[in-house]
Amino acid sequence: MLDVVNLSHTYGKGPSAHQALGGIDLNVAEGELVCVVGPSGCGKSTLLRSIAGLIKPTAGQIRIRDVAVSDTPGDLAVVFQDYSRSLFPWMTVGDNVALPLRRRGGDRAARRAAAADALEEVGLAAAATKYPWELSGGMQQRVAIARALAYRPSLLLMDEPFGSVDAQTREDLEDLVLKVRELHRMTVLLITHDIDESVYLGDRVIVLKKSPATVVGELSVKLPFPRDQIATRELPAFVHLRAEVGRLVRGKDPFRPFQA
Amino acid sequence: MISARVARGAAGVAGLLIAGELAGITGLIDPDLLPRMSTVLSGAVSLATDGDFLLDVQGTLLVWGLGLLIAVLIAVPLGVLLGSMPRTERAVRPLIEFMRPVPSVVLIPLVTLLIPSDHGVKVTVIVFAASWPILINTMYGLKDVDPVAKDTLRSFGFGDLSILGRVSLPSAAPFMLTGVRLATSIALVVALSAELLAGGSDGIGAYMIRAGAGSRTDLVLAATIWTGVLGLLANSLLLSVQRRAFRWHTVKSGGGS
Ligand SMILES: Nc1ncnc2c1ncn2[C@@H]1O[C@H](COP(=O)(O)OP(=O)(O)OP(=O)(O)O)[C@@H](O)[C@H]1O
Ligand SMILES: [Mg+2]
Numbered sequence: 001m002l003d004v005v006n007l008s009h010t011y012g013k014g015p016s017a018h019q020a021l022g023g024i025d026l027n028v029a030e031g032e033l034v035c036v037v038g039p040s041g042c043g044k045s046t047l048l049r050s051i052a053g054l055i056k057p058t059a060g061q062i063r064i065r066d067v068a069v070s071d072t073p074g075d076l077a078v079v080f081q082d083y084s085r086s087l088f089p090w091m092t093v094g095d096n097v098a099l100p101l102r103r104r105g106g107d108r109a110a111r112r113a114a115a116a117d118a119l120e121e122v123g124l125a126a127a128a129t130k131y132p133w134e135l136s137g138g139m140q141q142r143v144a145i146a147r148a149l150a151y152r153p154s155l156l157l158m159d160e161p162f163g164s165v166d167a168q169t170r171e172d173l174e175d176l177v178l179k180v181r182e183l184h185r186m187t188v189l190l191i192t193h194d195i196d197e198s199v200y201l202g203d204r205v206i207v208l209k210k211s212p213a214t215v216v217g218e219l220s221v222k223l224p225f226p227r228d229q230i231a232t233r234e235l236p237a238f239v240h241l242r243a244e245v246g247r248l249v250r251g252k253d254p255f256r257p258f259q260a
Numbered sequence: 261m262i263s264a265r266v267a268r269g270a271a272g273v274a275g276l277l278i279a280g281e282l283a284g285i286t287g288l289i290d291p292d293l294l295p296r297m298s299t300v301l302s303g304a305v306s307l308a309t310d311g312d313f314l315l316d317v318q319g320t321l322l323v324w325g326l327g328l329l330i331a332v333l334i335a336v337p338l339g340v341l342l343g344s345m346p347r348t349e350r351a352v353r354p355l356i357e358f359m360r361p362v363p364s365v366v367l368i369p370l371v372t373l374l375i376p377s378d379h380g381v382k383v384t385v386i387v388f389a390a391s392w393p394i395l396i397n398t399m400y401g402l403k404d405v406d407p408v409a410k411d412t413l414r415s416f417g418f419g420d421l422s423i424l425g426r427v428s429l430p431s432a433a434p435f436m437l438t439g440v441r442l443a444t445s446i447a448l449v450v451a452l453s454a455e456l457l458a459g460g461s462d463g464i465g466a467y468m469i470r471a472g473a474g475s476r477t478d479l480v481l482a483a484t485i486w487t488g489v490l491g492l493l494a495n496s497l498l499l500s501v502q503r504r505a506f507r508w509h510t511v512k513s514g515g516g517s
Pocket of ligand 1: 040160
């Protein structure tokens with residue numbers, strides 16, 4: 001579904017140039033949920049913005065369904081790290097969610113209905129007529145997620161989507177992501193710096209290192225579905241995987257493949 | 261909150277009026293030089309039903325409104341264009357900074373030579389003066405658009421034109437309106453200046469010249485009061501539009517206005 005080949009990106013030119021990505025290779029299969037973990041500032045957002053076609057990487061290639069991405073692919077949705085800035089304050093929540101659906105055709109009523117369904121899915125059916133700035137941070141984040149879901153993208157990109165919400169909301173939103181991707185058979189690439197979260201959500205975890213970002217390791221997460229916030233996290237396999245990812249992130253151990 | 265502000269403002273005006281009146285009564289100021297406040301006020305009341313004066317007000321409103329309208333039609337598209345082309349903007353910026361402080365009043369003699377109609381002269385200088393705040397604010401508003409908001413639409417596959425129409429313009433609209441509000445006050449000042457300097461047959465300025473020639477200083481001052489009232493009304497009208505239509509902007513930028 002998604003192939004990233006030897007992707008490099010350098011910000012700026014000359015002496016102030018900063019290489020953020022140093023040759024990243026990764027792929028995501030159809031229907032897979034892949035988590036990318038890496039330390040703060042390592043280039044995770046840069047990777048995601050390249051895949052979304054928002055920045056032009058200095059080298060390497062990105063292919064979605066074997067078509068090289070040059071411009072914005074159009075069939076993907078992004079949930080940005082700065083979710084509050086990605087919602088339009090002059091529109092109601094309902095209109096925010098419905099706006100991208102213009103790209104999908106269909107009349108106003110159909111767009112409204114799809115937006116209402118998506119808001120229902122994230123538990124915000126009552127907020128459709130409110131404005132984003134009338135909602136709490138966690139609710140705004142759910143609106144951003146609803147907007148991505150309503151679009152029914154074949155590839156969903158999420159950039160630290162739960163970075164700034166409380167623990168309880170975070171768990172709810174994690175389960176929401178698992179639910180909707182099950183429901184809509186979506187392919188998801190989720191970026192996080194939270195090791196537990198990557199193991200809990202992912203089918204696979206890809207670990208990046210810093211300056212410039214390269215892939216240091218990749219783990220298959222063979223935990224049973226449906227996942228449960230309490231039961232899954234106490235499985236020995238979960239604890240083991242978490243430690244393994246942690247080691248990769250900290251760079252204490254050389255990479256050794258892990259089989260669950 | 262608003263009524264308290266109005267009350268304080270009214271108290272200030274009343275204080276000034278009373279002080280003026282007392283100065284007249286006590287002989288501190290010669291009433292022939294500066295008429296008493298009560299005379300000026302009763303003059304202002306009588307002007308409200310004076311057909312001649314109302315025609316002059318109409319004349320001023322016409323050039324004021326027309327000048328503003330043309331300024332908006334020129335400055336908003338130009339500001340959008342320059343605001344979305346940073347390189348061109350940097351190239352023309354010095355020119356703008358050079359032209360902007362030119363007092364529009366000094367253009368009157370020149371424009372009078374070029375344009376035979378006195379209305380044309382007035383509208384031209386109003387357009388010149390009123391365009392700058394609209395242009396500058398529009399450019400600023402476009403540069404202030406949140407890049408994340410633009411990226412959001414772009415990531416869903418929207419093109420540049422959609423992004424301009426659906427993100428940049430709505431986001432910059434409050435700044436444009438602020439520009440128009442500033443331009444409205446400036447345009448009124450310039451309209452009066454042009455009427456006083458360029459002469460012409462109608463306008464509040466022309467009325468003042470006639471009243472001054474007849475030594476009716478009280479009516480000159482009364483007309484001044486009405487001019488102030490017009491400016492105040494226009495400003496508060498635009499302010500209330502701004503508060504109502506762009507509540508999201510006030511909220512986002514911290515509630516202050
Ligand atoms: N527009 C830019 N111009 C120059 N440097 C940039 C730009 N954007 C990011 N960088 C730099 O590139 C590096 C990677 O940034 P990026 O935002 O991709 O990191 P990240 O992994 O998403 O970080 P975080 O976990 O804090 O979100 C950082 O060192 C950052 O300073
Ligand atoms: Mg980031």
